[in-house]
Amino acid sequence: MIHIKRTREEFEYEVRALTMAFFHGEKISTKNEDTFEEEVTLTIDIRMDEDEIGISFVQNEIPILLIDCKASLAERAEYKNQLKILLYQGLSKITGTTLPWGTLTGIRPTKQALSKLEEGRSLEEIESYFGERYLCSKEKTDLSVDIASRELDILHKIDYKNGYSIYIGIPFCPTRCLYCSFTAFSVKAYEDYVDSYLDALFKEIDYAKGCFDGLEKKLTTIYIGGGTPTSLNEAQLERLLIKINETYDLASIHEFTVEAGRPDSITYEKLRLMKQYGVTRISINPQTMNQETLDVIGRKHTVEDIRNVYEMAREIGHDNINMDLIIGLPGEDEASVAHTLEEIKAMDPDNLTVHTLAIKRAAYLNIYKERYADLTFGDAGKMLALTSDFAREEGYVPYYLYRQKNMSANLENVGYAKPGKECIYNILIMEEKQTIIALGAGASSKFVFPEEGRIERVENVKDVKEYVTRVDEMIERKERMIVKEFFDGQPRT
Ligand code: SF4
Incomplete structure (x- = not known):
């Protein structure tokens, strides 16, 4: 265990995140105590004075490094930056490693x-x-x-500044993937609630239609994500798509994405419905094209299913298909990734989104750590490099990037696209360029005020049953924010 001592609470997040980037998977304590049940292998004692920062590193009770620098606490941002640089230099020295992203621990x-x-x-x-x-x-x-x-x-090509986008969450999945930390409920177990979930969602969809009435704001994109939206059965999916068509003028928006996701939830009819009702971009996400890995991570489908679904989508006329891959899955090495990329090459999707595995607290891989202790993980950096070489050779360009906490080797997720096939919604949300009104259980709306460098969030409840009974409250939460921020607090009639 690593013990970080004396850090000021206001900088604790940054100190912890940077230390974690060097010691991936290691337990870290920031308690101001000296005795622990577990063995402390490294103590990082940070003295944060008004005009100076000093850090001492003690390994197995032996002091190994003492460093300091001048910094003024009166200038908080600069102080934080100096602190991160000093900590980075110390950690880099004692581990003998550097981080490709340096002290950048934020996600964007x-x-x-x-x-x-x-x-x-x-x-x-x-x-x-x-x-x-x-x-x-x-x-x-x-x-x-x-x-x-x-x-x-x-x-530059779109009027995003006077627009907003809509996110619709379908929080159901066929089974739970081992690494998943999203709000995802088993569609089988929640079978009896899906229709009432849609009823509640439709209330929010109706609300969102008029939420900016009276302002010069136009809808830019719609994104249906999850979960797995195609966990809905054909009739339910059609209900949702009809509702969206009846509510919004799809002809005037730039993009309508459905993150279909899991091949085991996609049928010919669902793909046809999406095409019929104006969906312009879909995702079919393999994560890997190695059957053994798919079995380990709990995705109950075959490699063959992925190929079949992809072929069906092309046959129906979907001309903007994304495929998600994950680098660093259990048991995978460079040869496994090379095999996946060969298979991807044969399919030739329009977008390729490459994620680096991030094991968050809510993932089974974390909760049941002991059960999965025998799983091995390859060199994420080398595997990720294979994907960027592949993308370049196959004519994909990187067009958005983000990072998460707990990513393998502290790397990144990159969205690639064939030129002209980039997903506008992904750029708007990642760069926080536009307000996103988010509907459904677990959805989080973001109100963006670029001139002030300010973002306000409004969260919906995560639980499906709660969401169904409290949907009016979810609408009120958004309305309250809109009235406050856009109508000077004057309630609308
Ligand atoms: S498909 Fe996505 S949302 Fe569903 S369980 Fe797997 S990782 Fe989670």
């Missing part, structure tokens, strides 16, 4: 690059800013700038 590095580009900074200026301020590698800086410039080009 491209947001920084995007704002620098918007300020008119050159590539050289951004490179030195990322290098000096975050100790970020040139490779990751260039990736961020490359993606940010592409995002800028795409955003």
